[in-house]
Amino acid sequence: MNVSVLGCGRWGTFIAWYVNKAGHDVTLWGRQGSKNLQVLMDSRKNDYLTLPDEIELSHSLENAVTSAEVIIISISAQQLRSFAKQLSQLNEIEGKTFILCMKGLEADSGKRLTQVFSEELGKSTNVAVWVGPGHVQDFVNHIPNCMVISSENIEITKKIVQAFNSDLIRFYYGQDLIGNEIGAATKNVMGIAAGMLDGLNYSSLKGSLMARGTREISRLVRAMGGNDLTIYGLSHLGDYEATLFSLHSHNRKFGQMFVQGEDFGKLAEGVSTVKALKELSAQYHVELPISDAIYEILFENKDAKKTLEDLILRPVKFEF
Numbered sequence: 666m667n668v669s670v671l672g673c674g675r676w677g678t679f680i681a682w683y684v685n686k687a688g689h690d691v692t693l694w695g696r697q698g699s700k701n702l703q704v705l706m707d708s709r710k711n712d713y714l715t716l717p718d719e720i721e722l723s724h725s726l727e728n729a730v731t732s733a734e735v736i737i738i739s740i741s742a743q744q745l746r747s748f749a750k751q752l753s754q755l756n757e758i759e760g761k762t763f764i765l766c767m768k769g770l771e772a773d774s775g776k777r778l779t780q781v782f783s784e785e786l787g788k789s790t791n792v793a794v795w796v797g798p799g800h801v802q803d804f805v806n807h808i809p810n811c812m813v814i815s816s817e818n819i820e821i822t823k824k825i826v827q828a829f830n831s832d833l834i835r836f837y838y839g840q841d842l843i844g845n846e847i848g849a850a851t852k853n854v855m856g857i858a859a860g861m862l863d864g865l866n867y868s869s870l871k872g873s874l875m876a877r878g879t880r881e882i883s884r885l886v887r888a889m890g891g892n893d894l895t896i897y898g899l900s901h902l903g904d905y906e907a908t909l910f911s912l913h914s915h916n917r918k919f920g921q922m923f924v925q926g927e928d929f930g931k932l933a934e935g936v937s938t939v940k941a942l943k944e945l946s947a948q949y950h951v952e953l954p955i956s957d958a959i960y961e962i963l964f965e966n967k968d969a970k971k972t973l974e975d976l977i978l979r980p981v982k983f984e985f
């Protein structure tokens with residue numbers, strides 16, 4: 666199958682490498698001026714991997730889109746709306762399958778990425794998400810993992826899983842798009858919280874963060890019409906090791922450096938997702954104490970140690 670990957674950062678480049686390894690013809694696209702693409706064109710390498718010669722590297726969005734049956738997008742979540750607008754100007758997008766390999770929510774509206782995408786491209790394309798745990802550094806060292814594909818159309822979900830399943834990634838069929846998208850985006854917020862705990866020498870609280878973080882997000886998913894159990898699956902709890910504990914996690918690292926007064930400088934999607942959660946908490950009348958605490962620390966200048974300690978001082982309540 667011809668597959669194009671749009672976005673050539675850490676994850677998009679890995680996805681191109683992986684999909685080629687799974688037996689497909691792959692084009693990897695980067696925008697004009699992309700340093701990431703230039704480095705790959707010059708050396709076929711980045712900080713994480715080496716791309717085989719058969720993967721085509723391209724600056725032409727039109728060629729990348731028209732030549733492929735399946736188009737995978739992996740760019741920063743806050744750029745998706747404007748990028749989807751750009752895609753909607755192209756011919757021949759009808760009937761194509763798009764897969765979003767991204768973990769975020771629109772910061773201002775709280776909308777899920779498939780909602781943002783469909784609003785800009787209409788209903789004539791299929792859209793799915795590919796989420797779950799995995800770091801490039803582990804996959805290129807042949808360490809396998811499990812991930813999940815989810816869409817509103819089970820036939821599309823099955824087609825993608827069958828095309829991309831391999832001994833490196835075992836895919837599951839997701840049946841709850843709301844839960845999988847909210848789960849994938851919000852695990853980054855818990856990752857930031859975990860990094861803050863690490864930075865404050867409170868790492869032993871991460872078990873409690875796992876228990877109460879999943880509970881908080883499952884309440885939100887249920888209020889939004891999803892299945893609260895999804896939060897205990899691959900998109901969220903299944904991604905906690907890779908985000909709350911892994912030294913590779915950008916979100917965990919961001920949180921750690923934030924409380925240490927340092928600038929991380931790379932994409933940590935959870936920062937924008939914290940804003941989206943503020944909006945969703947109000948829209949759906951769901952209390953999100955951990956996410957609120959991270960919002961206050963990041964955007965209201967509240968003291969991180971005191972704000973996280975205050976979570977412990979909340980009134981006693983039933984666990985479930």
Ligand SMILES: NC(=O)C1=CN([C@@H]2O[C@H](COP(=O)(O)OP(=O)(O)OC[C@H]3O[C@@H](n4cnc5c(N)ncnc54)[C@H](OP(=O)(O)O)[C@@H]3O)[C@@H](O)[C@H]2O)C=CC1
Pocket residue numbers: 672673674675676677695696698699700701702739740741742744747748766767768769795796797798799800932934
């Ligand atoms: N296990 C998983 O499922 C993982 C998922 N991810 C997700 O993947 C997504 C990307 O993360 P990551 O690869 O780390 O981020 P990077 O910052 O490494 O890469 C982002 C890419 O997006 C491109 N980009 C940004 N804005 C635009 C735009 N307006 N138009 C076109 N291209 C654009 C950048 O272009 P340029 O090259 O010009 O800078 C860059 O290539 C995130 O949502 C992240 O959560 C990440 C890791 C693992």
Ligand SMILES: O=C(CO)COP(=O)(O)O
Pocket residue numbers: 768797798799800853856904907908913914915916917933934
């Ligand atoms: O989603 C990821 C791991 O599954 C990557 O997480 P980070 O963006 O925090 O590195």
